[in-house]
Amino acid sequence: PAGSQHPRRWRPARIALALVLTAILFVAGFHFWNYLESYQDTDDAQVDGYLDPISSRINGTIDAVYVDNNQSVKAGQLLVQLDPSDYQVALEQARAQLAQAEADLNSARQQYVSALATVHEDEAQDYLAQRNAQRYSQLIEQKVVSQSEFDQYDAAARVQDATVKRDQAAAGSALRTIASKEAQVKQAQANLDQAGLNLSYTRIIAPANGIIGNRSAQLGQRVQPAQSLMALTQHQFWVTADFKETQLALMRPGQPVTIHVDALGRDFKGHVENMPGATGSLYDLLPPENATGNYVKIVQRLPVRILFDDGQDLSQLRPGMSVEPKIWLR
Template identity: 40%
Template sequence: MRVGSFLESTDNAYVQGDIVVLGPRIEGDVIAIDVADNQRVTAGQPLIRLEDRDWRARRDAAAAGLAEAEAAIGTYAAQIDQQRAQIAAAEAQLGTAQAEQARAAADASRYGSLATSGYGSRENAERTLADRRKADANVLAAQANIQAAQATLPVIESQARAARARRDTAAAQLVLAESDLANTVIRAPFDGIVGNRAAQIGAHVRVGQNLIAVAPPPDRQWVVANFKETQVARMHPGQPVTLSVDAHGAAALHGHVDSLAPATGSQFSLLPPENATGNFTKIVQRVPVRIALDAGQDPSILRPGLSVEAEVDTRADPTAPRGVFGAAAAVLSGR
């Protein structure tokens, strides 16, 4: 409500904060609750523990699978080195066979010429011819050995790639198993106060089931004041605000306008109003205004959901003397 020419006030205001409701990411039995109701907690502090024997066994199995996959990679690496050594040995054998082939061919040619001219025996010519044919066969055999060894190498390399893929899969499974094991402990996402505990020791819980809530500490809360649309024309971020918390009587806090909502509150409702109909009743809309608390105050009196009276000073110079008192004037005006 408008209190003075420069003061805008409303009692449609509430303390708000990011309350997080926690639930398990895995299914299991509750074996321990590490916090008491309404206890202060720090970020990462364990709140609830689930039975972890099955998840620990799965983690160990995944770790064993990864170790087996890594061992297979080592085996294939050794086989690849061995196969390359066999190829090198086969190539050396081919060189030896080719040298023997050249010698045998020269001997066969020389002894054959001598036998034809009558200066050599036919027996020596036939023997050297047989040696040449044997050398030719040895060259062919060495070439075949090289081809076989070279053909085997890609097969082993393909098996090694498959082993690396299995290793990557096993590593991913281990990460998931470790994540599941870590999820047996439900931890506080930030510093705050726990409340609304629904978990009970021995209860079997399912994924996503609400077990406990964490409310933010007072210094991470704010006020949302729902001003009438006729009150926000001169409001802008930075303007000073006086806050009176209903639960604490005369205790007053000071803050400033942090931001104005981009739409009226009704537009964010589950079923926004549809005014393009034959029957229309004009209703003054409310614009949510977020109010941040100024530093240097004791915000311990705040709790999310508490009712607040808020008064915004819209003057260009809010330090000038006031002619009207704030929240008290709002009450007297019958707001």
């Protein structure tokens, strides 16, 4: 009957439709699987940046503090002023010591010039004395002069020769004195330079553009060298993403990255800068020693450094913000 043949006519159509749907699902599934295999992501990641400690290089008392927490500053901006009085006095003392050292050096040089002049004079007199002794030596052989006259000129020549040697030694000593005085001048100049540096260290300035945080400097506070007064967060950011070791097989430097910032609800573009040198646990103060105890295999995480691409507005980013990077492997 006609009614009994209707389902049979639709049976091939149903089979064809099922095959088409199966093919569509297979293609969609293949593309979906290919998409999942084309990237690696993690939620164990954050924005990082340089947190520069601002500290004093000298002892001193704080005269003024010109910044507060969360304040933006420029490189070279004055942050803290220490009392400069003691260091100004030390600078004047160093200048006086340098002037005295230079005066002593000039005096030593003049003494050396005088000693050289004395040596030259002695050498001239010695030349005359030696010539006289030589002439009288010839005359005594010819018995023209007496022995006493010859002895007188011979003794004078010997005395003059000793005088030359004595004054040459004095000139050498004067020359060594000049070297000593020159060293004292250099030492005094170094002391002056250090005093000038110490005076400049009373002005604590920002080393770079950034934002001030963790300020502990207070007016009238006595500070010591290397004592932290505040921190400066530079406007230079990157992402540290801790991927599982099983996710790193296909990662390479330069691969593109999509960085989702939770706090801002938007994505940024970046790229992998470099791969880690070791797992994070090995950088701990007390790294694990698996050979000394019971071993439990744990999937390790390694920090991958990701840079933001140029041309993006990063002004709202702050170190410590949670992000979700997605590294595109192909």
